[in-house]
Amino acid sequence: MVERVEVQKEIDDNLEFFKTKLSDLMKTDRDRYALLHRQKIGGIFDTIRDAQTAGNALYGEGKFSIQKITDQAADLGFFSHAHHLA
Amino acid sequence: MPTIWLEHNKTQLFLNVAILSSADLDALEKGVFKGPPQMFRALVDTGATVTCLTASTAAKVGLLPGGKLRMSAANGAAYRNYYLFHVGFLLKVDLPQQDGANSISHQWHIHAVPALIQGAEFNAGPGFDVLLGMDMISIGNLIVGSNGQYSWSW
Numbered sequence: 001m002v003e004r005v006e007v008q009k010e011i012d013d014n015l016e017f018f019k020t021k022l023s024d025l026m027k028t029d030r031d032r033y034a035l036l037h038r039q040k041i042g043g044i045f046d047t048i049r050d051a052q053t054a055g056n057a058l059y060g061e062g063k064f065s066i067q068k069i070t071d072q073a074a075d076l077g078f079f080s081h082a083h084h085l086a
Numbered sequence: 087m088p089t090i091w092l093e094h095n096k097t098q099l100f101l102n103v104a105i106l107s108s109a110d111l112d113a114l115e116k117g118v119f120k121g122p123p124q125m126f127r128a129l130v131d132t133g134a135t136v137t138c139l140t141a142s143t144a145a146k147v148g149l150l151p152g153g154k155l156r157m158s159a160a161n162g163a164a165y166r167n168y169y170l171f172h173v174g175f176l177l178k179v180d181l182p183q184q185d186g187a188n189s190i191s192h193q194w195h196i197h198a199v200p201a202l203i204q205g206a207e208f209n210a211g212p213g214f215d216v217l218l219g220m221d222m223i224s225i226g227n228l229i230v231g232s233n234g235q236y237s238w239s240w
Contacts, residue, residue: 004150007151008151011152011154011167015165048170049202052152062150066152067154074155074157075158076131076134076138076159076217078131078133
């Protein structure tokens with residue numbers, strides 16, 4: 001059983017790495033999904049389900065993260081304007 | 087076509103939903119799910135592009151974050167944890183009586199929508215834990231009636 005704190009560290013570290021690669025990935029793989037493990041790209045997939053399946057098979061549950069290759073932010077309508085997220 | 091019928095208050099649409107992992111969905115489909123699932127109060131919000139849930143909701147059903155989503159907020163855009171899950175709805179099924187009587191009995195069961203939802207963590211408003219956004223709404227047919235009822239079918 002993977003610990004929640006380890007999962008969060010993997011996600012946070014991978015996100016920082018992903019941000020540095022995002023502009024390059026946007027040129028070739030916009031709207032696809034990057035599978036990330038230990039701050040490396042393990043693959044690029046068309047669907048998040050495919051990325052999840054590959055991540056579970058390659059690294060095991062909770063030992064990878066998936067980031068969508070996009071520069072768009074999700075909009076929560078009312079919540080976007082009325083609430084602070086953090 | 088599975089359909090739920092509910093009442094609205096002419097200002098907002100609320101309902102109770104189950105949050106299910108892929109393993110839960112698999113167990114439901116095989117008839118081995120150890121239920122009943124926990125139900126959470128949800129707000130249907132056509133203004134939201136994505137579905138959201140609170141961190142405590144995710145923890146209660148054993149979900150781990152899968153990455154982060156960039157979200158717009160009043161204080162700018164920020165990355166938030168997201169979770170991968172399925173949404174289940176409580177469906178009333180009519181059962182004809184075994185003895186041939188005209189009366190109909192009912193059975194409740196969970197209808198889990200197969201689509202995998204990438205739901206972001208958020209700080210919920212009062213009275214609900216889940217926000218069902220357009221990623222979920224656009225999967226089915228949501229009809230809001232002037233008679234105070236609404237239906238949702240998949």
